[in-house]
Structure formats: C-alpha cells, structure tokens
Amino acid sequence: MIKAAIFDMDGLLIDSERIIMQACITAAQQVGITYTQADYVELIGLAGPDSTRVMTAQLGGIEKFNQVMVGLDAELSKRNNAFPLKQGALQLLQHYRANHVVCSVASSSATHHIKHRLSQVGAMDYFAHITSGQEVARGKPNPDIYLLAIKKLGLPAEQCIAFEDSEAGARAAIAAGLKVVVVPDLIQPSEFVTKHSHQIADSLLSYLERI
Structure with missing residues (x-):
C-alpha cells in the first residue's frame, strides 16, 4: 500500500524546463554563443555542481558560463522566477x-x-x-x-x-x-x-x- x-x-x-531552456538559449545568444536544446537536455535532473560543470564545458569555460548566467538570471527575473x-x-x-x-x-x-x-x-x-x-x-x-x-x-x-x-x-x-x-x-x-x-x-x- x-x-x-x-x-x-x-x-x-x-x-519550467522549456522556459529555462529558452532563457539559456537567449542568454547565450546575447554573448555570441549558440546553445541548443540538445545541449540543455544534458543538464536536466542534475544537481547544481554537476550542471555547472557540464554547462561550463559546453560554453567553453568559466568566463563564458558566468556571462550566460547573468543573462539567464535577467531573463528569469522578468517572470519573477515563477x-x-x-x-x-x-x-x-x-x-x-x-x-x-x-x-x-x-x-x-x-x-x-x-x-x-x-x-x-x-x-x-x-x-x-x-x-x-x-x-x-x-x-x-x-x-x-x-x-x-x-x-x-x-x-x-x-x-x-x-x-x-x-x-x-x-x-x-x-x-x-x-x-x-x-x-x-x-x-x-x-x-x-x-x-x-x-x-x-x-x-x-x-x-x-x-x-
């Protein structure tokens, strides 16, 4: 029982996943990086440290990762992370x-x-x-x-x-x-x-x- x-x-x-994915794609585009759905799905279900590690490798380094995170936070803030x-x-x-x-x-x-x-x-x-x-x-x-x-x-x-x-x-x-x-x-x-x-x-x- x-x-x-x-x-x-x-x-x-x-x-949330589709919305966050699109925000990631948009944030990457803003700094001249092409990010795809195939890239994003590699992160789904992973804990924070693991998703950070994978995404940092996808984007080509910690500097670009940090730039994309700033853009991602801005995109999600527009909807109050709701x-x-x-x-x-x-x-x-x-x-x-x-x-x-x-x-x-x-x-x-x-x-x-x-x-x-x-x-x-x-x-x-x-x-x-x-x-x-x-x-x-x-x-x-x-x-x-x-x-x-x-x-x-x-x-x-x-x-x-x-x-x-x-x-x-x-x-x-x-x-x-x-x-x-x-x-x-x-x-x-x-x-x-x-x-x-x-x-x-x-x-x-x-x-x-x-x-």
Whole structure:
C-alpha cells in the first residue's frame, strides 16, 4: 500500500524546463554563443555542481558560463522566477491529500528555489517534506536525494512512489528502490528506465485517471 509520494519539481510538477531552456538559449545568444536544446537536455535532473560543470564545458569555460548566467538570471527575473503547474499536478496532490498519502519533494534545485516556485503556484502546503540537491553529497542519478527523502518520511521504500520526468531523476529513484512513475517532459526515457519503471504516463493527469 502506498503511504507516501515523492515528487521531482522542475519539468514534473511545474512547467519550467522549456522556459529555462529558452532563457539559456537567449542568454547565450546575447554573448555570441549558440546553445541548443540538445545541449540543455544534458543538464536536466542534475544537481547544481554537476550542471555547472557540464554547462561550463559546453560554453567553453568559466568566463563564458558566468556571462550566460547573468543573462539567464535577467531573463528569469522578468517572470519573477515563477512557472505554471503541469497538467494534473494540483489534482493529483489533492487526491493524495484526500486519501492521506503524504507528499514530499526531492528536487535537484536549491531549497529557496523549491519553496519559491511551489509557493508561487499555491502548491507548497501540500508537501510535508522538501529535500533539495543542497542536502546531499551526490546528485541524481545517484540515489542519495531519494534515500534522504525516504528517511525523512520514516517509511520503507516499498510504501513510497516517486514521480520523475528526467533520465537522471528516474535512475536515482530506481536505485533507491522506489516504484517510479515517469512523466517525460523534454526527453523520452531510456530503455533501462522504461523497463524498471512502475509506469510511463503522458501526464500527471493521465496517471491520476488510471488509479
């Protein structure tokens, strides 16, 4: 019996990945660098230090990375770093609350970003716990963030279900021994993730309609 649900945030609960990707592309263009969707998807699901390392290599060094980050921050500030909820997110959270399933977040994003983005869409109060990439030594696809989230819940992994959109995130949840529902956003799951996931769903709404 499922007693807790653990959610990734970006690209899963909130529709942020496409917006952030376009902001990265625009910020890179502003300093004369061509940045593509293929480049951006390499970052999805990674913790801050890992995404910084990958993006620095993509852009050609720390100076160019810093220039792009200034532009990215400016682009996202235009929308107050706020992003809309994904289809079915609120309905699924409401369903779990009504059925006494505890909800938590396990996101590679920084804690302040998690709280800000979920508060902006009125979803923060649905979560009993938040676990961020800042709290673990190794980011996704390592299982550390999910193992910590499970520890905070005080439940065995088999009584929890995880929701992910990314390859790295899904692999992390699988490695932590969780049932994983993958809702693809910018990239489709690999054969490994598809094989080891509990379910692949078109959206959180379509998953809710099946349970």
